[in-house]
Amino acid sequence: ETLEKALNVPVLAVIGEHKPLRKLRPTKVSWVMSNHEGKPLPIELAQIGLTGLEQNLWKTCADFVRERKSSRILVTGTERGCGTSVLAASIAVNLARHLRYPTVLLGTDFMSPSLATYCGVPGEPGLADVMGGSTELKYALHSAPGLAELSVLPSGGKRVSLAGEFAGEAFKMALSQLSGSAKVVLIDSPPIVTEASTTALLDSVDAVILVTRARVSLKEDVEEARSRIEGAGVHFLGAVLNRFRPEFSRSIG
Numbered sequence: 001e002t003l004e005k006a007l008n009v010p011v012l013a014v015i016g017e018h019k020p021l022r023k024l025r026p027t028k029v030s031w032v033m034s035n036h037e038g039k040p041l042p043i044e045l046a047q048i049g050l051t052g053l054e055q056n057l058w059k060t061c062a063d064f065v066r067e068r069k070s071s072r073i074l075v076t077g078t079e080r081g082c083g084t085s086v087l088a089a090s091i092a093v094n095l096a097r098h099l100r101y102p103t104v105l106l107g108t109d110f111m112s113p114s115l116a117t118y119c120g121v122p123g124e125p126g127l128a129d130v131m132g133g134s135t136e137l138k139y140a141l142h143s144a145p146g147l148a149e150l151s152v153l154p155s156g157g158k159r160v161s162l163a164g165e166f167a168g169e170a171f172k173m174a175l176s177q178l179s180g181s182a183k184v185v186l187i188d189s190p191p192i193v194t195e196a197s198t199t200a201l202l203d204s205v206d207a208v209i210l211v212t213r214a215r216v217s218l219k220e221d222v223e224e225a226r227s228r229i230e231g232a233g234v235h236f237l238g239a240v241l242n243r244f245r246p247e248f249s250r251s252i253g
Helices: 003-007 029-034 042-046 055-066 084-098 115-119 127-132 169-181 196-204 219-231
Strands: 011-016 071-077 103-107 150-153 184-188 207-213 235-244
Touching: 011 055, 055 071, 055 084, 055 235, 071 084, 071 196, 084 103, 084 115, 084 150, 084 184, 084 207, 103 115, 103 169, 115 150, 127 169, 169 184, 169 196, 196 219, 207 219, 219 235
Parallel strands: 011 235, 071 184, 071 207, 103 150, 103 184, 207 235
Antiparallel strands: none
16 A cells, blocks of 8 residues: 555655665764864765655655745654664755755754764754753754754764653743744654654644655554644644665555
8 A cells, every 4th residue: 555545645755765775874073173164964975876755755845945934844653663863864964055055953852863973963962962051052952063054963972762752841932042043943853653752843843844754654643643744723834754675566565
């Protein structure tokens, strides 16, 4: 059964399995220090040769944010391993590099911090440190090397999510400050079905992109994700089917 039939929403992209993306490792300081204007970020290098990143994905995002002063877009998945962080980083880089929109990429997945890897910035300090009061936002917000329009606020050091923290004043204040300085805030979140903290994030965003994994994501989980998104009254931009292999006829279990 196809993803589009399961969700009854637009499929923004069907992305093939791509080994270079899976081989990215935590960014070395030497790479960050040696980077220069015009040099591709790790996420861009890893995407070379990747098929399936249709223009529809970028166009949908661009059309949504174009007429708004500031937009907050949540990128979430049905379960871990969908490639949510990769997609969030890719969308943010494209909006910043090709449309020149001031963009912030925000990491909220404390259990699986990886945005720094894809964007060539330090992993700490991050959002967890800002929310905990150990550092100010300006010291945790890192500029992407060679891409002035993109700033990255990684999640910070690995830890478990705390109940209610995304509904708290510390997070809302940080998000408000980020939105005041950027055209777009792309939020990389934990899975919406398995992590209760992600549901709280829906109250703070304008739109959602759902990432699913071919042959792994279950139909009932996809339907549950859609129900939560629509129940929060948030605009559902569409879904992405990731790690698709054409030799398999079924995409959603």
